[in-house]
Amino acid sequence: MLSPKSFPFIEATLPIIAERISSITPNFYNRLFAAHPELLDGIFSRSNQKNGTQQQALAGSIAVFATYLVKHPGTAPETMLARVAHKHTSLGVAEEQYPIVYKHLFDAIAEDLGDALTPEIADAWTEVYWLMAHALIKIEKGLYAQQANAGIYAPWKLVERAETGVDSVILSFEPADGTPVTVAKPGQFVSVRMPMADGLRQVRQYTLSNDVEHARRTITVKLDVNGEFSPVIHNNLEIGGVIELSNPYGDLVIDNEGSPLVIATAGIGCTPSAAALQTLAAHGSTRKITVLHADQEITTWPLREQMLESIGKLPGATLSTWFERGELPEGLNAQSGYMDLAAALSEDAQVYLCGPLPFMNAVRTQALEAGIPAERIHYEVFGPDVWLAA
Incomplete structure (x- = not known):
């Protein structure tokens, strides 16, 4: 929980920091790698540094966390923290690295804000950082402890x-x-x-x-x-x-039983659903499952044979497909153009999305407009989660 002393400073400066954080994070990473170039060897992706997605993901996570503390006092954004923690543990992020990040991040903030960063504001944002850091460290220790070995x-x-x-x-x-x-x-x-x-x-x-x-x-x-x-x-x-x-990480896990399930994927984004469908079939799941997949054409669909085999073993599963070009295949309930979720959704559905960001944004909007609560819409982003703030 954010302290009463820090709360008014965070509330007052959050719009400024949220606006400036995307400019601050590139400076932070420049400082970090200048002081610790070893972090580019096996932890940070230099491609994600070049294209800016890592900076966007960090900026989004800080802004989301601080906003949540202000809007929901006494709670924390558990879903966001879990997502970040799973990514951190898959990379071997350690507790002793958090002070290093703090130093270079706050040096970058101080340089950007100049005299506007008073001691009171600095102390308040320091509290935000360590609230987030300690929450992540706790989750990450738990995730490490669940593994069958102590190695990264x-x-x-x-x-x-x-x-x-x-x-x-x-x-x-x-x-x-x-x-x-x-x-x-x-x-x-x-x-x-x-x-x-x-x-x-x-x-x-x-x-x-x-x-x-x-x-x-x-x-x-x-x-x-x-x-x-x-x-x-x-x-x-x-x-x-x-x-x-x-070791394996990730919190986008689908249970064998439960409320109706809608899996909507596009392109290579079908990989999580392919594994889930195979496992559901192996466990004899009777869950109602609606599988929706979009691709450029039938021949570009990865893991098609595996997914169709699994769907054939699931008595509660149905499939619909969309293809941008080429002849529509028979037996796959195939349509031309872009995916439409409307007919697949029910009030109690759990929706899982994976694919390119424009695709997920479009189908998530459809689900929200159909009345599916945001907490029942799950997604996976390949690479830094630049969609986090949304």
Whole structure:
């Protein structure tokens, strides 16, 4: 809870900080990496630094947290904190790194605000930072403790590789040493850490798309020809190759039973739903499930065969598809154009979204307009969560 002393200062300066934070965060990261360049080796993505998404995600999380403290005294944005904590633990963020972030973030704030940053305002925002930091540290310690091992990464060997859709590849790994394996849940992800051409290690998160409850890790990676990471996986990783994978994390987990479920995905965003449907089928779920998928055309749909097989085993599941071009396939309730959720929604539905941000924004708006409460609309963003503030 924000103290009575700090509350009026945060309430008064929140509009200014919220407006300025997106300008402050680039300066913060410049300061951070100048003082600690080792953080770019295996923790922070330099691609996300270049395109600005990491700065946007940090700015959004700070603004959301402070706004929540003002609007909902005595509570905290648990969903946001959990999302950030799962990403942090998949990267191995440690408690001792929070003071480092504090120093360089507040140096950047002081430089940006100048004399406007009075001692009282600085103290109030310091309190906000440490309230958020301590909340995250507590969650992260709990997440680390749930794992079957104390490591951040372990070596895994590529044992199977298969093409799916267009420019996407399914990669299956098995343990390369005796590190105990944590059983994953459908919808969770792992961090993949690999050295790039210059020797610097980079990390990306990939949702587990298959074999979730087994001693395997299967991910599906779409090629970004202009990216830094996915071309290395597509072009350099061969059967027998060993790479580093983190323990599984992520809070977008779908239960076997419950209220009606609507899963809406587009493109490679189908990976969490593919794993969830496979697991639901394996457990004999009778839950009412409406699966909606949009893609460019039938041939570009990744994991199509796996999803159709799972849906066929689920008595309560139905499927509708949308394709932007090409001949519409038979038997998939296929339509041309863009997804329309209207007919799929019921008052008690739980809605799960995954795909490009414009897609999720459009279908989330449809769900809200149909009367689905925001807390029953769940989503997954690949990369920094720049959608957080929304």
